[in-house]
Amino acid sequence: MNANANLSSRALETDVLIVGGGVIGAAVAYELAKAGVQTLLIERGELGAQSTRAGAGMLGAQVEMMNPGPMYRLGVASRALFPNLRDELLDISGLDMELQTPGIFRVAVDEADRQELLARLAWQQEAGQRAEWYEDDELRKIIGDDTVSTTYGALYLPDDHQVRNAALLLALVASAKMLGANILEHTAMTGFLVENGAVVGVQTLNGPIRANRVVLATGAWTGLLGQELGLDIPVFPVKGQSFLLDTFAPPTPYTIFTHGCYILPKRNGQVYVGATEEPSGFDTRPELGSLAKLSGQAVHLMPSLAALPFAAPLAGLRPGSRDGLPVLGEVPGVPGLYLSTGHFRNGVLLSAITGRLMREVLTGAKTSVDVEPFALYRS
Numbered sequence: 073m074n075a076n077a078n079l080s081s082r083a084l085e086t087d088v089l090i091v092g093g094g095v096i097g098a099a100v101a102y103e104l105a106k107a108g109v110q111t112l113l114i115e116r117g118e119l120g121a122q123s124t125r126a127g128a129g130m131l132g133a134q135v136e137m138m139n140p141g142p143m144y145r146l147g148v149a150s151r152a153l154f155p156n157l158r159d160e161l162l163d164i165s166g167l168d169m170e171l172q173t174p175g176i177f178r179v180a181v182d183e184a185d186r187q188e189l190l191a192r193l194a195w196q197q198e199a200g201q202r203a204e205w206y207e208d209d210e211l212r213k214i215i216g217d218d219t220v221s222t223t224y225g226a227l228y229l230p231d232d233h234q235v236r237n238a239a240l241l242l243a244l245v246a247s248a249k250m251l252g253a254n255i256l257e258h259t260a261m262t263g264f265l266v267e268n269g270a271v272v273g274v275q276t277l278n279g280p281i282r283a284n285r286v287v288l289a290t291g292a293w294t295g296l297l298g299q300e301l302g303l304d305i306p307v308f309p310v311k312g313q314s315f316l317l318d319t320f321a322p323p324t325p326y327t328i329f330t331h332g333c334y335i336l337p338k339r340n341g342q343v344y345v346g347a348t349e350e351p352s353g354f355d356t357r358p359e360l361g362s363l364a365k366l367s368g369q370a371v372h373l374m375p376s377l378a379a380l381p382f383a384a385p386l387a388g389l390r391p392g393s394r395d396g397l398p399v400l401g402e403v404p405g406v407p408g409l410y411l412s413t414g415h416f417r418n419g420v421l422l423s424a425i426t427g428r429l430m431r432e433v434l435t436g437a438k439t440s441v442d443v444e445p446f447a448l449y450r451s
């Protein structure tokens with residue numbers, strides 16, 4: 073099926089229609105295609121061009137989690153899927169998600185930060201995770217004397233890996249297509265097709281598409297789309313800005329993460345510096361003031377960055393949710409409609425488990441993780 077197809081000349085029909093071609097929609101499409109489910113994914117613009125393009129690609133199941141709740145368990149379960157997923161996608165499509173495994177140093181910037189990280193070290197070790205503490209002088213022996221400014225010590229998380237988002241997205245999409253999924257870019261959903269209270273498809277700018285099940289994987293825009301059906305979907309945009317630097321020799325192979333700023337060496341030779349977190353509307357343009365502040369923080373943390381050429385600014389709308397947890401599964405009271413959204417700061421990390429869970433939900437299988445904490449109407 074070609075992008076830009078004129079749908080109005082023929083009524084398109086599919087079993088499952090996924091709306092939204094970011095990393096979440098792509099992961100769901102891949103899992104459904106693998107299970108032999110007839111799947112069509114539509115994307116308003118270009119695949120992966122929104123939050124997914126702006127994201128850093130950390131699989132931060134430990135660095136991002138403040139307590140051992142459902143989000144932590146979901147993150148750890150998802151992170152564990154990546155090595156196999158990398159091999160699977162490589163086998164099917166020949167494309168590599170560029171998984172990097174040296175781990176993350178979460179650097180303490182002051183005494184309060186140090187105490188919070190030491191508490192995290194304790195509960196994460198108790199929960200069975202690998203986590204180690206390095207004092208400033210020990211850290212320098214590992215990453216080099218001049219790599220970072222003085223710290224209050226660092227929490228080392230050897231199993232928090234990273235991928236390159238664009239590479240992961242391409243590998244998921246290509247594999248989904250190889251397994252039979254259809255993908256249409258430049259096809260914007262404008263409304264729902266509803267019959268007898270059930271969603272039976274969507275209206276697009278290119279014509280109607282009928283489907284037995286519709287999955288909204290529309291990121292920060294999902295709350296808006298739900299309004300047509302009178303649904304209160306608690307998902308909204310939280311802008312994140314970051315930038316890429318060019319280098320052939322990144323200052324360190326490790327991800328260095330601290331309050332409000334993290335630095336990731338990428339396998340393609342670039343260094344990713346992120347990220348702001350700002351309540352926002354739907355404007356996705358990068359802003360000078362935010363990037364100036366972020367670059368100041370980055371150079372303070374890692375002075376050698378100041379000499380690197382600027383490659384590109386990035387900005388995206390994280391799909392925030394009211395309690396910070398994703399929203400996954402069916403919409404009670406609206407047969408035919410499913411949600412896969414609200415992944416906020418961790419959509420790349422959670423993409424693997426989300427694809428799997430949505431496939432399990434849509435095929436009526438027992439879910440491998442309890443999805444109740446992620447239900448639309450959770451307690």
Ligand SMILES: Cc1cc2nc3c(=O)[nH]c(=O)nc-3n(C[C@H](O)[C@H](O)[C@H](O)COP(=O)(O)OP(=O)(O)OC[C@H]3O[C@@H](n4cnc5c(N)ncnc54)[C@H](O)[C@@H]3O)c2cc1C
Nearest residue numbers: 092094096116123124127128130261291312418419420421
């Ligand atoms: C600066 C920054 C850094 C980040 N760092 C990390 C990180 O290190 N690790 C991590 O795990 N996560 C990170 N994230 C978060 C992660 O990028 C997101 O959680 C993830 O990309 C969400 O994926 P998504 O597919 O839900 O959303 P998106 O990528 O935004 O995709 C949603 C898609 O839906 C499409 N769409 C919307 N409305 C319609 C419509 N009406 N019709 C058709 N299509 C529609 C959009 O065009 C878009 O392509 C970061 C995000 C930002 C902004």
